[in-house]
Amino acid sequence: MGKLKSKYVCQECGYETPKWLGKCPSCNQWNTLVEEIYEKKSKSVVSREFTEGSIQKLKDIQVEDEDRESTNIDELDRVLGGGVVKGSLILVGGDPGIGKSTLLIQTAHNIASRGLKVLYITGEESAKQVKLRSDRLKVKSEDLYILAETNIEIGRRTVEELNPDVLIVDSIQTVYNPEITSAPGSVSQVREVTALLMRLSKTREMATFIVGHVTKQGSIAGPRVLEHMVDTVLYFEGERHNTYRVLRAVKNRFGSTNEIGIFEMRDVGLVEVENPSEMLLSGRPTSSSGSVVVPSIEGTRPMLIEMQALISQTAFGMPRRVATGIDYNRVVLMIAVLEKKAGLQLQNSDAYINIIGGLQIKEPAVDLGIICAIASSFKDKIIDSKTVVMGEVGLTGEVRTINLIENRIKEASKLGFSTAIVPKANLKGLNIEEEMEIIGVNSVREALDIILGG
Known part of the structure; x- marks a missing residue:
C-alpha cells in the first residue's frame, strides 16, 4: 500500500x-x-501498458456514416442530429426536478421496445423508486434492466456480463470509483468515472447517457474537463412552475448545436410539442397594446413567439428595466434607440419586456419586435394581430438584414398571418409563394409609422 x-x-x-x-x-x-x-504509489508498483499508434495520411482514412439508433422521440433525435450514435457518450444536465430522469427512462423504454438491451444504473434512487416512476409512465419493456448501485466497478462488471446496447448512469455525481479515496462528486471521482465510462462506450460500441447536476449559475457541476471528455452535452431547461421544457445541445460532435427540442410535462411524462408556434401563441391577446408576434429561428426550426412590453410611469427617481427571456443589455440598447431616433421619452418610465412561454431568445432578428412592443405600450396603440415583424436594429436606427427570412414568412403564413414587416434589404431576391403582404422598411421610424400610424 x-x-x-x-x-x-x-x-x-x-x-x-x-x-x-x-x-x-x-x-x-x-x-x-x-x-x-x-x-x-511508488514507481516500482505502477505499471502501464502502452500501445503504438500508426501514422496515416488523412486522404487514406476511410470514414463511414455514423451508425445511429432512433429513440422514437423526434424532438430528442432532432437535438442529437438524427439519433443516438453507437459508442457515443452523452451528458444531460439540468436543474433538479426538471425531468432529466423522466426523459431518459422514456428513451430507455423506446429503445428497449425494439429488442435492444438497455441498462439503467441509478445512484440516486432505489430500484423500487425507479419501478414506481416507470409504472406511472407505463414503461414495461422486457429488455430494460435496472441496477441500483453507486460503485462504478460493480457497474462495469455488470456491463461486461449483460453487454447492453445502451447504458444510462443517473447521476455521475453519485457514482464513485473505490480506487479513488476522495468523496463521490469530487473532481477526481467525476473525472475518473467519466473516463472509465468513455472507455467502455468506445470499446464496446455502446451508447452511454450520463446525468449531471448543475450549479447555481446553471453550468454542469464538476470540472470543466467533464464537458470536454463527452461527445454531446445537452441542457434541459425550463421552470418548474411552467409545463414546457426545452432541450438544447451546447456541444455535439455528431450534429448541429443549434437545434432545440420542446416538450410538455404531463402526468404521463414528457410529451413532444410538434407545433411550438401554435403552442406559444395560444391565449394571445388580440386587443391589447404592447403585444407583437416575432418569427424566431432556433437551429433550422422557425417559431413564432409573442413578445410583450409594459411601459408605465415610474414611481421612483430611477426607472426600472426588466427583461425576461431576452438579453437585458439588448433591451436597454433598443430603449436608447427609441429615445434618440424615434423621439419617445422613456427616461421617466419603467419598462418590462417578456417572452411568453419561458423561452430564451438570443438572436438579433427580434430587435424590431422589441422596438414595436415598447412603442405600442408607450403610445397605447394596438398592433394588428395578423402582423409579424422581424429585423435587426442598429444603433443609428437602421433595420438590417436577417437570415432565413423565407422560412420565417412561411411559418407565419401557415398560422394565418397576413402582413410581414421585414428589412427592405431582404426583399431583393425574396421568393415567397404565400399570399402575404410583405412590407420592407429601412429605419425604426419608418416601421413605427406603418405599424402604429406614426
Missing part, C-alpha cells in the same frame, strides 16, 4: 495544489479548493 497524502483540488476547474488557497489561480474562483486524500 502506498503512502496516503493530501492535495487541494478546485471544484470548478480541477486545478491541484499541495496547500490550501483562498482563490484558485486557474479559474479565479474563491473558496473552491477542497482537500482530497489520495494514495501515492
Whole structure:
C-alpha cells in the first residue's frame, strides 16, 4: 500500500495544489479548493501498458456514416442530429426536478421496445423508486434492466456480463470509483468515472447517457474537463412552475448545436410539442397594446413567439428595466434607440419586456419586435394581430438584414398571418409563394409609422 497524502483540488476547474488557497489561480474562483486524500504509489508498483499508434495520411482514412439508433422521440433525435450514435457518450444536465430522469427512462423504454438491451444504473434512487416512476409512465419493456448501485466497478462488471446496447448512469455525481479515496462528486471521482465510462462506450460500441447536476449559475457541476471528455452535452431547461421544457445541445460532435427540442410535462411524462408556434401563441391577446408576434429561428426550426412590453410611469427617481427571456443589455440598447431616433421619452418610465412561454431568445432578428412592443405600450396603440415583424436594429436606427427570412414568412403564413414587416434589404431576391403582404422598411421610424400610424 502506498503512502496516503493530501492535495487541494478546485471544484470548478480541477486545478491541484499541495496547500490550501483562498482563490484558485486557474479559474479565479474563491473558496473552491477542497482537500482530497489520495494514495501515492511508488514507481516500482505502477505499471502501464502502452500501445503504438500508426501514422496515416488523412486522404487514406476511410470514414463511414455514423451508425445511429432512433429513440422514437423526434424532438430528442432532432437535438442529437438524427439519433443516438453507437459508442457515443452523452451528458444531460439540468436543474433538479426538471425531468432529466423522466426523459431518459422514456428513451430507455423506446429503445428497449425494439429488442435492444438497455441498462439503467441509478445512484440516486432505489430500484423500487425507479419501478414506481416507470409504472406511472407505463414503461414495461422486457429488455430494460435496472441496477441500483453507486460503485462504478460493480457497474462495469455488470456491463461486461449483460453487454447492453445502451447504458444510462443517473447521476455521475453519485457514482464513485473505490480506487479513488476522495468523496463521490469530487473532481477526481467525476473525472475518473467519466473516463472509465468513455472507455467502455468506445470499446464496446455502446451508447452511454450520463446525468449531471448543475450549479447555481446553471453550468454542469464538476470540472470543466467533464464537458470536454463527452461527445454531446445537452441542457434541459425550463421552470418548474411552467409545463414546457426545452432541450438544447451546447456541444455535439455528431450534429448541429443549434437545434432545440420542446416538450410538455404531463402526468404521463414528457410529451413532444410538434407545433411550438401554435403552442406559444395560444391565449394571445388580440386587443391589447404592447403585444407583437416575432418569427424566431432556433437551429433550422422557425417559431413564432409573442413578445410583450409594459411601459408605465415610474414611481421612483430611477426607472426600472426588466427583461425576461431576452438579453437585458439588448433591451436597454433598443430603449436608447427609441429615445434618440424615434423621439419617445422613456427616461421617466419603467419598462418590462417578456417572452411568453419561458423561452430564451438570443438572436438579433427580434430587435424590431422589441422596438414595436415598447412603442405600442408607450403610445397605447394596438398592433394588428395578423402582423409579424422581424429585423435587426442598429444603433443609428437602421433595420438590417436577417437570415432565413423565407422560412420565417412561411411559418407565419401557415398560422394565418397576413402582413410581414421585414428589412427592405431582404426583399431583393425574396421568393415567397404565400399570399402575404410583405412590407420592407429601412429605419425604426419608418416601421413605427406603418405599424402604429406614426
